[in-house]
Amino acid sequence: MSAKPKIDRRGFLTRGLAIAGATLAGGCDSELSEQPWVKRILDKAEALTYASQRALVSPTALAREYSEAEISKDFKANGSTEVDDDGYRALAANGFADWRLKVGGLVGQPLEMSLAELRAMPARTQITRHDCVEGWSCIGKWTGVQLKALLDKAAIKPNARYIVFYCADDLGETGDDDGKYYESVGLEDAFHPQTILAYDMNGAPLPIPHGAPLRLRVERQLGYKMAKYVMRIEAMDGLAGIRGGRGGFWEDRGYEWYAGI
Amino acid sequence: MTEASQQEVIYRHSGAVRVTHWVNVIALLVLLMSGLQIFNAHPALYLGAKSNFDDPVMAMRPMKHGEEIVGVTTIAGWNIDTTNLFGLAYMPDGDYEVRGFPWSVTLPGHRDLATGRRWHFFFAWLFVINGTAYLIYSLVSGHLRKDLAPSGSELKHIGASIWEHIKLKFPQGDEAKRYNVLQKLAYLIVALVLLPLMLATGLAMSPGMDAGYPFLLEIFGGRQSARTIHFIAASGIVLFVVVHLVMVLITGVWNNLRSMITGRYVIKLPEGQA
Numbered sequence: 001m002s003a004k005p006k007i008d009r010r011g012f013l014t015r016g017l018a019i020a021g022a023t024l025a026g027g028c029d030s031e032l033s034e035q036p037w038v039k040r041i042l043d044k045a046e047a048l049t050y051a052s053q054r055a056l057v058s059p060t061a062l063a064r065e066y067s068e069a070e071i072s073k074d075f076k077a078n079g080s081t082e083v084d085d086d087g088y089r090a091l092a093a094n095g096f097a098d099w100r101l102k103v104g105g106l107v108g109q110p111l112e113m114s115l116a117e118l119r120a121m122p123a124r125t126q127i128t129r130h131d132c133v134e135g136w137s138c139i140g141k142w143t144g145v146q147l148k149a150l151l152d153k154a155a156i157k158p159n160a161r162y163i164v165f166y167c168a169d170d171l172g173e174t175g176d177d178d179g180k181y182y183e184s185v186g187l188e189d190a191f192h193p194q195t196i197l198a199y200d201m202n203g204a205p206l207p208i209p210h211g212a213p214l215r216l217r218v219e220r221q222l223g224y225k226m227a228k229y230v231m232r233i234e235a236m237d238g239l240a241g242i243r244g245g246r247g248g249f250w251e252d253r254g255y256e257w258y259a260g261i
Numbered sequence: 262m263t264e265a266s267q268q269e270v271i272y273r274h275s276g277a278v279r280v281t282h283w284v285n286v287i288a289l290l291v292l293l294m295s296g297l298q299i300f301n302a303h304p305a306l307y308l309g310a311k312s313n314f315d316d317p318v319m320a321m322r323p324m325k326h327g328e329e330i331v332g333v334t335t336i337a338g339w340n341i342d343t344t345n346l347f348g349l350a351y352m353p354d355g356d357y358e359v360r361g362f363p364w365s366v367t368l369p370g371h372r373d374l375a376t377g378r379r380w381h382f383f384f385a386w387l388f389v390i391n392g393t394a395y396l397i398y399s400l401v402s403g404h405l406r407k408d409l410a411p412s413g414s415e416l417k418h419i420g421a422s423i424w425e426h427i428k429l430k431f432p433q434g435d436e437a438k439r440y441n442v443l444q445k446l447a448y449l450i451v452a453l454v455l456l457p458l459m460l461a462t463g464l465a466m467s468p469g470m471d472a473g474y475p476f477l478l479e480i481f482g483g484r485q486s487a488r489t490i491h492f493i494a495a496s497g498i499v500l501f502v503v504v505h506l507v508m509v510l511i512t513g514v515w516n517n518l519r520s521m522i523t524g525r526y527v528i529k530l531p532e533g534q535a
Binding site for chain 1: 299300302303305307310311312314315368369373374375376378379380382383385386464466467468469470471472473474475478484485488
């Protein structure tokens, strides 16, 4: 008889461990991940990571630049690799001669720049590593105009906090603006010397799978921040009013706005 | 001789060790499962700075085998058929799904990289805070020096200890009051090498941290090497946990569990020592 409570205690422990195990391992976790309170708690880590990296990494620290020999022979093109749109195809057929980059929002001097005008501005070339959120890395050589130079030219206003990039590709395949790619960066990254709008890749005009005619490079963050097929740039004081309100196509689908890790 | 005189109850684990142990258990379980979710987004490993897609050191992927499509795990040039385990799995309806690890061991339990990352980084913070607290406590309290650092004579007799473990003969009486030399080395390697290595290789995968601290790339030989080492070190921790659990089971599961919950551990004294 004296052994009985012990068995009950064991039974209780075993059941408790089984429930805990099932909750984590057995498919309940899919539902657990969908709980709003779980999402809210897990989201806290992003702010902590962002604040820590901002505190630990100097605003002017440069991403590693590589040698010509280290350039990837087979640079993977991810996300959209073409733009299924007649207007875009017409621009591409003409070598993007009629394409114009619009710069607007909180600026004193809105701009409309042709590719030739962008190429006439001072250029920066950098051989950098592209880290995809999926885990792989490729190295490429990018040439373009520094975003800072463009924002200075447009006389960005002091109340601007974010730079938003609107793209031509409908990655969400909704057929309207909701599915179109967009991204945003804060001013620290916008003014970083390696943040460029690239029109050349590996010494040749940017190929369509990699975002022709213009893609963003934000070298201290993951690949999804580096919007391709950029058509329009806007300086904004907030992100809440734009589409899903989280500052980017993938951000609206659960990914972190700060993609420094 | 009464029954009571044949055993002695000692206070084996301090509160700090017990709490940090269980927090670590939870953090490592979530980190492993969410880590496998992240790995499944691109189930291949490389050496160097970049991914040479044609030359992975390890990959889980589908391949054509005659008319059949099979799941293949490639390790250092060797192709192993791992259909239904790694690389590719057939569904009951005959359709197949391409993936690395089975979804039953990932968090969430279906393909969802974004949510896997959120679990991973939240519990990475818990792991770092908990691990830092443990290391500070271990240094200040003397736990590291008194309980974990092996003495010179212990290291000299390591061969005997290995032989005793092989014979499944474990220390009794006074000897059981402290960790044996193999335990000490195993715990030290996990606490001071493998777990810090997980953090360091994790940070080396961060493009933000790489800009501020380029030595992270230097010490591991590039970002993709760091990712590979992250995977190998995680495998080492899984191996440790398996051995640890086996040892907990065969050396008295309730006594061991109680000592890590309440701190109290029963020592059976050999005849004559009581």
